[in-house]
Amino acid sequence: MGDGPLFDVEATAARPASALARLADGIGRGAAWLFLVAVAISGYEVLMRYAFGSPSAWAHVTVTALCTVGFAVGGAFAMARGEHIRISVLADRAAPGAQRIMSIVGLLVGVLYLAGLAWGFWIQVEEAVWRFGSDGGWRPELTPGPPNWPLPALMKVVLLASTILFALVVLDRLAAALRRRN
Numbered sequence: 001m002g003d004g005p006l007f008d009v010e011a012t013a014a015r016p017a018s019a020l021a022r023l024a025d026g027i028g029r030g031a032a033w034l035f036l037v038a039v040a041i042s043g044y045e046v047l048m049r050y051a052f053g054s055p056s057a058w059a060h061v062t063v064t065a066l067c068t069v070g071f072a073v074g075g076a077f078a079m080a081r082g083e084h085i086r087i088s089v090l091a092d093r094a095a096p097g098a099q100r101i102m103s104i105v106g107l108l109v110g111v112l113y114l115a116g117l118a119w120g121f122w123i124q125v126e127e128a129v130w131r132f133g134s135d136g137g138w139r140p141e142l143t144p145g146p147p148n149w150p151l152p153a154l155m156k157v158v159l160l161a162s163t164i165l166f167a168l169v170v171l172d173r174l175a176a177a178l179r180r181r182n
Contacts, residue, residue, distance in 0.1 A: 021080035028077025057146040072162035114167035121160035
């Protein structure tokens with residue numbers, strides 16, 4: 001990661017600047033605990049399966065859902081803290097004006113990508129969440145087989161929401177970059 005005039009990694013990582021970045025940071029810190037819960041559930045499942053011969057029907061889908069949430073918010077979290085992956089081999093060697101342009105173009109491309117991703121997730125959310133049976137009852141997409149939880153529908157909502165949050169953090173970073181003069 002480059003430490004050009006637009007991107008001070010240490011300052012950003014220590015204290016996200018905007019309220020939106022602090023929100024993404026807080027959500028990311030909270031979601032990180034989900035990985036610990038996933039490890040505990042996995043340990044429980046291994047113990048029950050191999051020590052007692054009594055595997056669960058819910059552990060795998062639950063761990064998958066918890067890790068999905070953790071990874072989904074990771075992009076916004078990393079961007080808010082200034083720790084998102086950047087390929088800066090060219091920008092590090094460029095003049096400050098060129099660095100500024102490269103940073104702005106990169107952020108614009110990121111916003112466009114995330115907008116397209118959010119659109120795709122929106123289509124999946126519509127198909128997974130707003131489903132009704134012939135009797136008019138709500139039928140969200142369920143896990144295949146026991147425990148028949150609506151985790152697929154919920155995970156698609158989480159992916160959409162986290163993509164929107166990520167896009168907003170990138171827009172926030174873009175606005176800050178456009179305000180800077182150097």
